[in-house]
Amino acid sequence: MLYMLGTLAVDTRPFSIDKFDRQASADIASKGLMGAFPGKEFGGEGDDEITLSGRLLPTKIGGLDELEIVHEMRRTGTRFPVQRGDGKRLGWFAITRVSEGHTEILRDGVGFVVEHSISMTRVQPDTGAGQQIISGLLSLFGAGR
Structure with a gap:
């Protein structure tokens, strides 16, 4: 397993990634001071964003179900x-965003x-979240429907 997104496993097949990017920030407040360089004060942790990117070969190993x-x-x-x-x-x-690009389009689109x-x-x-994770795990095995 490469990553777990809740109950969704991202692995080398069928749903894989080959790139991980993370951008995290800190909030720093600036305070004006007379006759001096502005003071800086740590205001807490800022945004933390992750982007996972990869390629699927749906006709060979699948992955479209996981992408859906x-x-x-995202929708919910x-x-x-x-x-x-x-x-x-x-x-x-x-x-926050999912993008997909299809190349070498086959007869099924x-x-x-x-x-x-x-x-x-x-x-x-x-x-x-505990109930959502349990429901997700049950759906993996076809139970709880």
């Missing part, structure tokens, strides 16, 4: 924990290669 799950997570504003493959928890995130990018921003943990 990502779109559904789902908040979920993100965990790296080595077990490091990166925090709670929500998807799907590209032989599908490049995708998932942009997420850090959010406060969802208070009802």
